[in-house]
Amino acid sequence: MAAAQGGDVAVEGRVVDAASGRPLPRAWIVLAGPVGRTSAWTDDDGRYRLQSAQPGTYRLWIWRPGYRPVALEVGLYALGMSQHLDLALEPAPVRLPTLAASLPPVGPMYRARDDRLDPQSVRWWAARQRQRAYLPTDARELTAPAVAEAPGAGEADVFRALQRLPGVATRDDYTATLWTRGGSWDQTRVYFDGLPLYNPTHSAWMLSAVNADGLGQAVLLPGVRSAEWGEGAAGTLDLRSRSGLARGNGWGASAELSLLSARAAVDGVGRDHRWAVFGAVRRTYVDAFTALLAAVDSARFPRIPYDFLDAIGRFDARLLGDAWLVGSVYWEEDRLRGDVPNLLVGNRGRWGNRMGQLSLLGRWGTVNWRLQWGSTRYRTAIQRAEPRLAQPADDSLLSLGPLENRVGYDRWQLRLDDGQRWQVGAELALQSVRYQGPYTPVLPVHRPGVEVEYDDSLRLVHAWAETRQGLAPRLEVGAGVRFEATGERLLDRRWWRWAPRLVLRLAADTATALSLGWARLYQYTQDIGPTAGPLGPQLHLSHYWVLAGPTRAVLRSDVVTLGGERWWGDWLAAAHIYARRAKGLELANPEPRPLTEARPLTARGAQTSYGLELSLQRLRGPWSVTASYTYAVSQLEVAGHRFASPSDVRHRWVAGAVRQVGTWRLGASVTAASGVPYTQVFLRDPPEVGEPNARRTAPYFSVDLLVEHGRRRRVPWNMYLQLRNLFNRRNALTYTGTYAVCPAPRDGQGRCPVPVRWEDRFQPGLPRLPFVGVRIGG
Incomplete structure (x- = not known):
């Protein structure tokens, strides 16, 4: 035993071949413990040394291709202590993914570099991590390579990568929102460091407002989830x-320039790992670029006075003993500073999210504890302004303001757990909603909105407890319950609610796992979206959020899931079925009738969803392959009508493959889906709404290509090209209205001599379109 330098704790030694005794260079060593993890490669003589700043029990992993991985515990209980461990690895004539070995905690959203993890292994490590952390087999992880390879709208997009997962769909090419298992966008609750974000998108839903460079983890839980999670x-x-701290040592930076924005990130670790910082920022340059073109020729290139900006920051600081202070912020905003040619006139405004949280965490004996304060604010503020563009005679440009919309969430939370088998927690929360302005359902007509003023708040007390136990050598159970109390009796005449969860997981063998789960969930905030179906792309900034109260229902959702996963070498196959019943939905009134202001704005309804999800992935090696099929049914029952919900995409196929060829990556993907329901709007005077969602758009089909080239040197870089809609298919995605068409020539007074024919019209999706970008750093 030796002394570690600088008062740290350390482990060092040599790695050799067990059969020959020769040293093994380039073996990957990971040391994980109380303050995160650090890693290194063995040198040419097989030697390694890893240091950490905090005494405690550590886990050491040693991995090298062609050998059985080794995992063991190391006790480093005093500052200055150093353990010397020489290790002999046994050759393994089998593929590593089939081994039942412990795996290192690799951050799945980390962009792997040569000194951290083979990029071709990131997906495999992430899937193994997720299987250890979550009992339900339908939990889905997202990795940095998956985000980079997903077809986007000008740049890598977290939400568009999630849209390629089984059970997830969306409206059309122009939106990054998520329809999870037939649920509307507001029913997928996005949490950032434990705090909810409300509609975190840019450019009127077209882009995700979450910068992938700022994420360490992204996991979608479409079924049963921890009792810690409430809404969704x-x-x-x-x-x-x-x-x-994920970097391990030193400082690093990266930058990227895409077709739509520029982004940069920096992270670093302080001396003795006592503190660490990270920051990422992204801004579009569309406004600056169009201003430059307008200065050259304003007649051909109009200026677009719109921009967006988002930023993520985090710090970790070690206090006394085992205590740490962790804080993070998230800020995103879209700004409209003038008229947009052919779209908007007479508006100025801004909208976006702000989130901040502070967490004090540590360990007391065998118990981990965390105290967190957090706050989220979503705001839309649109004002009227003097138009700078000439208004067309047909009044075809939109004018949105004045409008103000706010959604807030504040909480204090205490959580205790042992890191594996149990956790308990409690929190105090305050939710608030304010809406003042016109409420206009998304319709292909320009009508003045009905003025709405809504202001409400709700105090909540939450407590939960859950445990994860082994009932038999291969059978685990996860059971939890969440107690939710409000400061007043709500529409259901109750001031408290129980939300139980139960999951059974059976390891049929070392490669196969099956799970069965049931959960009850409550959601207190809802976005009243149009039950009339998708009508984009258009600038839709107003979100009429409402809060449960004496006159508004609590959304209750019961979900059951059954499925499993199986490994075949580098391949992972999964199959799941689900059923969900939701009551207390607050929806736009779907009643067929002429549009008049006397028409009730909202109605209360229920939703039934069920489906089948199949997927097959190759997660390791020079080829990465993914294929999935989803069959989903989602029905609404509102105001005496039963009809398909706007998010009812019955069939969806997604397939893709990416091949690493030296310094090149070549990929292709195919997406096909059945049509999306829509409600006919007959553009007569006054406009008239038909039967809700009685028709569907044509099926969707697109082939997309990816070409990427880069070097992994001291300063890594890569360039990429995405080609969307290779065959330039005219996907009729966007319903724009049902128009009267005269099948015969009109007479001299413009009248049709025969009965008119009503014709549905659509705008196409994205044409064949290339997107390019360059990234520097890692």
Whole structure:
């Protein structure tokens, strides 16, 4: 035993071949413990040395291709202590993914570099991590390579990568929102470091407002989830900020320039690992670029006075003993500073999210504890302004303001756990909603909205407890319950609610796992979206959020899931079925009738969803392959009508493959889906709404290509090209209205001599379109 330098704790030694005794260079060593993890490669003589700043019990992993991985515990209980461990690895004539070995905690959203993890292994490590952490087999992890390879709208996009998972769909090419298992966008609750974000998108839903460079983890939970999570009737997206401790040592930076924006990130670790910082920022340059073109020729290139900006920051600081202070912030905003040609006139405004949290965490004996304060604010503020563009005679440009919309969430939370088998917690929360302005359902007509003023708040007390236990050598159970109390009796005449969860997981063998789960969930905030179906792309900034209260229902969702996963070498196959019943939905009134202001704005309804999800992935090696099929049914029952919900995409196929060829990556993907329901709107005077969602758009089909080239030197870089809609298919995605068409020539007075024919019209999806970008750093 030797002394570690600088008062740290350390482990060092040599790795050799067990059969020959020769040293093994380039073996990967990971040391994980109370303050995160650090890693290194063995040198040419097989030697290694790893240091950490905090005494305690550590886990050491040793891995090298062609050998059986080794995992063991190391006790480093005093500052200055150093353990010397020489290790002999046994050759393994089998593929590593089939081994039942412990795996290192690799951050799945980390962009792997040569000194951290083979990029071709990131997906495999992430899938193994997720299987250890979550009992339900339908939990789905997201990795940095998956985000980079997903077809986007000008740049890598977290939400568009999630849209390629089984059970997830969306409206059309122009939206990054998520329809999880037939649920509307507001039923997938996005959490960032434990705090909810409300509609975190840019450019009127077209882009995700979450910078992938700022994430350390992204997991979608569409079925049963931890009792710690409350809202999210259809699913929960758990996003965690990236810690500077993930780098291990030193400082690093990266930058990227895409077709739509520029982004940069920096992270670093302080001396003795006592602190770490991380920051990422992204801004579009569309406004600056169009201003430059307008200065050259304003007649051909109009200026677009719109921009967006988002930022993520985090710090980790070690206090006394085992205590740490962790803080993170998330800020995103879209700004409209003038008229947009052919779209908007007479508006100025801004909208976006702000989130901040502070967590004090540590360990007391065998118990981990965390105290967290957090606050989220979503705001839309649109004002009227003097138009700078000439208004067309047909009044075809939109004018949105004045409008103000706010959604807030504040909480204090205490959580205790042992790190594996149990956890308990409690929190105090305050939710608030304010809406003042016109409420206009998304319709292909320009009508003045009905003025709405809504202001409400709700105090909540939450407590939960859950445990994970082994009932038999291969059978685990996860059971939990969440107690939710409000400061007043709500529409259901109750001031408290129980939300139980139960999961059974059976390891049929070392490669196969099956799970069965049931959960009850409550959601207190809802976005009243149009039951009339998708009508984009258009600038839709107003979100009429409502809060459960004496006159508004609590959304209750019961979900049952059954499925499993199986490994075949580098391949992972999965199959799941689910059923969900939701009551207390607050929806736009779907009643067929002429549009008049006397028409009730909202109605209360229920939703039934069920489906089948199949997927097959190759997660390791020079080829990465993914294929999935989803069959989903989602029905609404509102105001005496039963009809398909706007998010009812019955069939969806997604397939893709990426091949690493030296310094090149070549990929292709195919997406096909059945049509999306829509409600006919007959554009007569006054416009008239038909039967809700009685028709569907044509099926969707697109082939997309990816070409990427880069070097992994001291300063890594890569360039990429995405080609969307290779065959330039005219996907009729966007319903724009039902128009009267005269099948014969009109007479001299413009009248049709024969009965008119009503014709549905659509705008196409994205044409064949290339997107390019360059990234520097890692």
